[in-house]
Amino acid sequence: MPNINTGDTSHNFDAIVIGSGISGGWAAKEFTEKGLKTLVLERGRDVKHLKDYPTTSMMPWEFKHRGQLTQQQKEDNPVVSKCYAFKEDALHFFVKDKEHPYVQDQPFDWIRGYQVGGKSLLWARQTQRWSNYDFEGPARDGFAVDWPIRYEDLAPWYSYVEKFAGISGNKDNLPGLPDGEFLPPMDLTKVEAYFKDFVSKNYSDRHVIYGRCAHVTEPQEIHKQQGRMQCQKRDLCQRGCPFGGYFSSNASTIPWAEKTGHLTLKPDSVVHSIIYDGQKGKATGVRVIDAKTKAATEYFAPVIFVNAAAVNTNIILLNSTSDRFPNGIGNDNGLLGKYFAFHNYRAVISGKYDGLLEYTTDGKRPTSAYIPRFRNLVKQETDFLRGYAAGFYGMRPSYSKPDGFGNQLKDNLHKKELGPWMVGSHMMGETIPKEKSRLFLDKDKKDEWGIPLVHTDIGYDDNDEKMVKDFFEQMTEMYTKAGFTDLKTHDSKQAPGLDIHEMGGVRMGHDPKTSLLNKWNQLHLVKNVFVTDGACMTSTSTQNPSLTYMALTARAVDYAVKEMKKGNI
Amino acid sequence: MLVSRRTVLKQVLFVSAGLAVLPSCLHEKKPPAYKVKNIELSSDEEATLTSLADVMIPNGEKPGARQVQADVYAMTLMDDCYTKADQEKFKTGLQAFRKEWKNGDEAFLKKMEETAPDASPASAFYHTYKGLLIQGYTGSEYYLTKVFPYELVPGRFHGSVLVNKG
Numbered sequence: 091m092p093n094i095n096t097g098d099t100s101h102n103f104d105a106i107v108i109g110s111g112i113s114g115g116w117a118a119k120e121f122t123e124k125g126l127k128t129l130v131l132e133r134g135r136d137v138k139h140l141k142d143y144p145t146t147s148m149m150p151w152e153f154k155h156r157g158q159l160t161q162q163q164k165e166d167n168p169v170v171s172k173c174y175a176f177k178e179d180a181l182h183f184f185v186k187d188k189e190h191p192y193v194q195d196q197p198f199d200w201i202r203g204y205q206v207g208g209k210s211l212l213w214a215r216q217t218q219r220w221s222n223y224d225f226e227g228p229a230r231d232g233f234a235v236d237w238p239i240r241y242e243d244l245a246p247w248y249s250y251v252e253k254f255a256g257i258s259g260n261k262d263n264l265p266g267l268p269d270g271e272f273l274p275p276m277d278l279t280k281v282e283a284y285f286k287d288f289v290s291k292n293y294s295d296r297h298v299i300y301g302r303c304a305h306v307t308e309p310q311e312i313h314k315q316q317g318r319m320q321c322q323k324r325d326l327c328q329r330g331c332p333f334g335g336y337f338s339s340n341a342s343t344i345p346w347a348e349k350t351g352h353l354t355l356k357p358d359s360v361v362h363s364i365i366y367d368g369q370k371g372k373a374t375g376v377r378v379i380d381a382k383t384k385a386a387t388e389y390f391a392p393v394i395f396v397n398a399a400a401v402n403t404n405i406i407l408l409n410s411t412s413d414r415f416p417n418g419i420g421n422d423n424g425l426l427g428k429y430f431a432f433h434n435y436r437a438v439i440s441g442k443y444d445g446l447l448e449y450t451t452d453g454k455r456p457t458s459a460y461i462p463r464f465r466n467l468v469k470q471e472t473d474f475l476r477g478y479a480a481g482f483y484g485m486r487p488s489y490s491k492p493d494g495f496g497n498q499l500k501d502n503l504h505k506k507e508l509g510p511w512m513v514g515s516h517m518m519g520e521t522i523p524k525e526k527s528r529l530f531l532d533k534d535k536k537d538e539w540g541i542p543l544v545h546t547d548i549g550y551d552d553n554d555e556k557m558v559k560d561f562f563e564q565m566t567e568m569y570t571k572a573g574f575t576d577l578k579t580h581d582s583k584q585a586p587g588l589d590i591h592e593m594g595g596v597r598m599g600h601d602p603k604t605s606l607l608n609k610w611n612q613l614h615l616v617k618n619v620f621v622t623d624g625a626c627m628t629s630t631s632t633q634n635p636s637l638t639y640m641a642l643t644a645r646a647v648d649y650a651v652k653e654m655k656k657g658n659i
Numbered sequence: 660m661l662v663s664r665r666t667v668l669k670q671v672l673f674v675s676a677g678l679a680v681l682p683s684c685l686h687e688k689k690p691p692a693y694k695v696k697n698i699e700l701s702s703d704e705e706a707t708l709t710s711l712a713d714v715m716i717p718n719g720e721k722p723g724a725r726q727v728q729a730d731v732y733a734m735t736l737m738d739d740c741y742t743k744a745d746q747e748k749f750k751t752g753l754q755a756f757r758k759e760w761k762n763g764d765e766a767f768l769k770k771m772e773e774t775a776p777d778a779s780p781a782s783a784f785y786h787t788y789k790g791l792l793i794q795g796y797t798g799s800e801y802y803l804t805k806v807f808p809y810e811l812v813p814g815r816f817h818g819s820v821l822v823n824k825g
Contacts, residue, residue, distance in 0.1 A: 151803060155736060156732075156794065161741060162739075276818075277819065283818070322813065452815065452816070453815040453816040453817055455816040492789075492793055495772065496716075496717055496765075500719075500721070500723070503716070
């Protein structure tokens with residue numbers, strides 16, 4: 091067992107936050123701003139804004155392999171090398187397969203970023219709000235359990251986090267995708283604008299919009315206070331941004347929390363479990379293993395936020411066993427780790443457009459257009475449940491002809507021609523959380539830090555297959571009608587996980603018998619433990635989830651501090 | 660600065676003079692050894708890679724493939740980023756290619772241009788190596804600063820601009 095350090099005041103805090111990624115960073119900011127002495131535990135190394143972005147200013151020719159992975163890197167990392175951003179310029183921000191093993195009962199591509207900032211350095215920065223069509227989904231369609239909150243509960247908190255993070259967007263006035271606090275949008279391309287116009291004229295219920303994204307397109311006072319500047323449209327976000335042009339914990343919430351003087355950030359601190367005191371009837375602290383020395387220690391606080399990333403949060407709670415909770419903390423109903431879900435990103439369609447050839451683009455853009463969910467939005471209309479959103483891009487690449495050799499080839503390479511417009515969409519499908527889709531801990535195998543290995547037992551179902559088929563049919567129809575040609579559809583059959591939108595296992599709900607967390611993200615059975623990362627999600631909807639985690643976190647901290655003041659926690 | 664440039668100039672003059680007085684040794688001159696770990700190359704094979712790079716994108720007013728080290732890049736990629744099977748295919752193809760191509764034989768290269776990459780081992784080698792040389796050339800500092808400058812900080816995105824007809 092770990093050492094007991096109860097006498098050491100430096101081990102006592104007002105709040106403990108496990109994890110420093112997109113939601114943990116928010117918990118740190120909110121607690122420290124409210125004056126609470128806050129400990130943030132991060133299992134990975136420290137990554138300081140600006141200082142620890144080693145590749146951020148490198149020119150393409152300065153990379154030995156011009157961005158490509160080596161064969162050795164691919165062979166050593168069969169899982170993470172599938173991720174689009176795991177390339178020569180950003181691979182230092184990803185967990186390598188061998189360092190952190192897990193057991194795939196069904197294939198699951200678990201993409202991880204163990205460092206201060208977590209995956210907030212690497213995310214795709216798309217920030218679409220949920221609507222009541224999403225929160226009411228499980229109740230309307232009879233799956234999972236009813237969300238204990240509605241859009242109205244979260245709307246002010248969406249506004250709160252959007253203003254600070256800096257979200258670029260258009261007011262689109264769509265009931266299914268509520269507007270937020272937007273900084274100016276970047277341009278759609280000529281073909282994206284054409285398709286937007288075409289779709290709105292030809293489909294009453296379908297829309298193409300500018301994808302709202304966490305980029306500071308016009309810095310406000312609050313962003314200047316964070317030391318962040320206007321997005322310079324480098325489109326190299328995965329390297330870490332020297333301008334703070336996009337939102338990350340590293341550029342935004344963590345330094346903000348540090349400025350309050352109330353933050354203690356401990357990198358290389360692997361949380362083993364949460365300590366539960368049966369007599370007090372609450373959690374008292376956490377057991378931590380030093381990532382490097384493997385020394386055990388404990389920290390204590392009256393409130394604990396678990397923001398370790400969806401799978402890791404499940405692991406910590408499952409591993410937090412006590413006489414009172416032999417199956418994991420707060421887990422009387424046995425549902426912890428179950429009803430795990432993700433987004434279905436298997437399907438892509440691409441094509442070309444031979445019109446509008448008098449136009450092209452200039453510069454770069456770190457986002458694209460977005461097609462909000464239209465399937466089964468207002469009512470059930472297909473033989474599958476729920477639906478999908480899609481990205482949409484229309485870009486016009488230029489290229490040199492590779493013909494010939496000698497001076498002919500050399501001349502060719504010194505010229506560039508514009509090709510046709512290339513268009514494409516990828517599917518972002520809602521999946522249905524099911525009891526059999528689960529995470530659980532191995533009984534024997536442990537990692538280097540003495541924590542049981544997690545099993546992933548999550549797969550696609552018939553609903554997902556039907557949705558892929560429908561995506562291809564509907565997108566092919568829309569693309570064809572719009573005059574796009576050479577259409578190619580591709581089902582990657584990629585495993586769950588590669589979407590990097592894994593969610594659930596510690597779901598919110600009204601009833602302690604069927605859920606783990608209440609409407610404040612508080613464990614029903616242990617009121618001073620909160621979960622506000624992806625693990626809390628009751629259903630997945632189609633929107634990129636990070637913005638919702640941020641809003642849930644800020645809301646839950648506000649509630650927790652009020653409850654502490656009332657003496658309820 | 661001045662001193663080092665002079666040193667470089669002296670070396671260049673020395674090398675040129677050496678080549679001038681030792682023409683009979685030309686076929687034995689050592690080509691630049693490619694630092695490859697996973698592919699074994701004889702000096703003759705290396706010479707073919709070097710010669711083909713010179714022929715593919717020749718030096719002139721503007722630098723050629725070898726002047727921007729596109730051949731070094733090509734072999735680094737083949738060595739580090741390709742599978743064992745692809746490396747073996749490359750090596751076999753190189754050997755087949757060498758049997759049929761003598762430096763200066765443009766007709767054979769024209770034939771290669773018209774042959775599908777999967778038609779023969781020699782053709783597979785030709786197209787793979789050519790592709791890597793193009794990658795190395797168009798990804799070089801020369802190309803990305805002098806020909807089509809790479810913008811690290813564009814600071815702008817315009818979604819709809821008229822194509823410049825000039």
